[in-house]
Amino acid sequence: MPDVAVVGGGMMGLTMALRLSQRGHRVRVYEGENRVGGLAAAGPIGSWTWDRFYHVILLSDTALTGLLAEVGLSDRLRWGTTRTGFYVDGRWISLSTALEFLRFPPLGLVDKARLAATILRASRIDDPVPLEEMGALDWLQRWSGSRTTERIWTPLMRAKLGENAGAASAAFIWAIIARMYAARRTGLKREMMGYVEGGYEAVLPALRRHAEASGVEVVTGARVTDVMDDGSTASIAIEGSGRVSFDGVVLTTACPTVSRLCRQLTPAEHERLARVVYQGVVCPSFLLARPISDFYVTNITDAWVPFTGVIETTALVDRQAFGGHSLVYLPRYLTQDDAMWSANDEQVTMRFFDALCRMVPGLTPADIVASRVARAREVLAVSTRRYSTEVMPALDTSLPRVFIANSAQIAHGTLNVNETIVLADRQSAAVHGRLAAAATVIA
Numbered sequence: 191m192p193d194v195a196v197v198g199g200g201m202m203g204l205t206m207a208l209r210l211s212q213r214g215h216r217v218r219v220y221e222g223e224n225r226v227g228g229l230a231a232a233g234p235i236g237s238w239t240w241d242r243f244y245h246v247i248l249l250s251d252t253a254l255t256g257l258l259a260e261v262g263l264s265d266r267l268r269w270g271t272t273r274t275g276f277y278v279d280g281r282w283i284s285l286s287t288a289l290e291f292l293r294f295p296p297l298g299l300v301d302k303a304r305l306a307a308t309i310l311r312a313s314r315i316d317d318p319v320p321l322e323e324m325g326a327l328d329w330l331q332r333w334s335g336s337r338t339t340e341r342i343w344t345p346l347m348r349a350k351l352g353e354n355a356g357a358a359s360a361a362f363i364w365a366i367i368a369r370m371y372a373a374r375r376t377g378l379k380r381e382m383m384g385y386v387e388g389g390y391e392a393v394l395p396a397l398r399r400h401a402e403a404s405g406v407e408v409v410t411g412a413r414v415t416d417v418m419d420d421g422s423t424a425s426i427a428i429e430g431s432g433r434v435s436f437d438g439v440v441l442t443t444a445c446p447t448v449s450r451l452c453r454q455l456t457p458a459e460h461e462r463l464a465r466v467v468y469q470g471v472v473c474p475s476f477l478l479a480r481p482i483s484d485f486y487v488t489n490i491t492d493a494w495v496p497f498t499g500v501i502e503t504t505a506l507v508d509r510q511a512f513g514g515h516s517l518v519y520l521p522r523y524l525t526q527d528d529a530m531w532s533a534n535d536e537q538v539t540m541r542f543f544d545a546l547c548r549m550v551p552g553l554t555p556a557d558i559v560a561s562r563v564a565r566a567r568e569v570l571a572v573s574t575r576r577y578s579t580e581v582m583p584a585l586d587t588s589l590p591r592v593f594i595a596n597s598a599q600i601a602h603g604t605l606n607v608n609e610t611i612v613l614a615d616r617q618s619a620a621v622h623g624r625l626a627a628a629a630t631v632i633a
């Protein structure tokens with residue numbers, strides 16, 4: 191079977207490598223950092239180690255729970271009933287049950303009926319491609335009306351997309367609603383969420399070991415600087431090291447990196463890769479001596495708050511995992527040119543925590559046990575107009591031995607590990623097919 195290099199050792203690269211090796215290929219993963227995991231990697235906070243960005247599992251994430259079972263982690267999967275809050279007009283409001291929805295103060299009864307109808311309508315759409323023709327906010331305005339769009343949807347869209355909210359197509363909001371609706375349907379209408387005991391610090395080594403046991407070689411600290419197809423083999427150059435040849439190379443990195451590494455691509459391919467609009471995130475997290483709320487997620491609609499949501503991991507994960515402290519993430523999603531990128535960690539920490547103190551009576555800096563700031567430039571490819579037909583990168587490139595399998599190919603889903611695994615399963619089967627066919631022709 192042909193030999194394959196996978197560039198990038200995140201959840202996508204590791205799963206891709208595992209699946210290709212299970213199909214008989216000799217696979218080597220090249221990861222630029224000194225650890226695998228990418229966006230899913232964990233890091234220290236105080237004396238504890240937990241995901242740098244928050245991660246939750248939904249009951250509908252069957253590809254992920256299947257992979258967890260395959261790597262032997264089923265018995266470490268924990269589920270809990272969670273609640274969702276809104277921070278509106280300076281108040282924390284629960285929006286976790288149908289009754290709370292009926293009582294939700296910012297909206298009148300007619301608004302609520304239209305909001306419920308919008309969600310139901312979106313959940314019944316099977317083919318989201320036609321929704322790519324329309325802006326998300328226009329679509330929401332049409333079905334939910336102006337007041338609900340202004341009071342609820344626009345802040346929610348900004349919470350997910352920052353200033354990119356206006357660029358998203360209606361397929362984006364469809365994907366969010368479909369994921370949350372699926373979670374509640376499988377969770378008997380109550381919101382159930384899950385995590386692996388130990389977080390991704392437990393998941394990643396288990397996945398890596400499983401892949402290695404299947405024959406995958408994982409090389410960390412190996413930044414790829416160039417990818418070429420010379421007509422008979424594909425080769426990659428590694429920073430500070432040499433060039434290595436393979437029968438095929440799969441790039442799992444974000445589109446700007448693909449473009450930078452594959453200079454042989456055609457101008458049209460580079461232009462298409464450049465059309466993918468990426469959302470970034472700055473995400474401080476805090477270990478606190480006290481809890482903030484009962485909500486796993488609090489959506490923020492008040493514009494003065496510098497972050498776009500509050501994720502209280504310890505509303506789901508037992509606080510004993512953190513010595514009795516609370517773990518809280520304050521993400522802010524950003525466009526590539528947002529001024530926030532130039533703020534240093536201390537400035538971000540102070541500004542965000544000041545705002546949290548204004549929101550939470552009695553909270554003071556003395557409650558901070560530990561903090562850290564995580565940032566990522568290319569987190570999510572925004573589902574812009576006509577995304578799947580005119581923007582999304584294809585698996586095949588003009589270089590027959592070079593393939594792209596990255597999260598920008600999640601056309602109608604939100605970015606999550608489950609979708610990443612579904613994509614890795616699909617693309618690994620396709621890459622196997624291409625390489626096996628090429629090998630047959632040569633033989």
Ligand SMILES: Cc1cc2nc3c(=O)[nH]c(=O)nc-3n(C[C@H](O)[C@H](O)[C@H](O)COP(=O)(O)OP(=O)(O)OC[C@H]3O[C@@H](n4cnc5c(N)ncnc54)[C@H](O)[C@@H]3O)c2cc1C
Nearest residue numbers: 198200201202221222228229230243245246413414606607
């Ligand atoms: C704030 C936030 C919240 C999230 N919440 C959830 C959640 O609740 N639930 C959920 O399921 N998912 C969540 N996710 C999404 C999840 O983390 C991602 O879907 C997943 O980790 C993406 O994996 P990936 O392999 O596609 O990309 P990445 O993790 O970005 O992997 C790409 C890898 O390529 C490497 N690389 C880049 N350039 C090179 C190079 N030149 N040479 C070698 N290696 C290179 C990088 O170092 C990286 O390791 C969240 C993500 C973020 C940021």
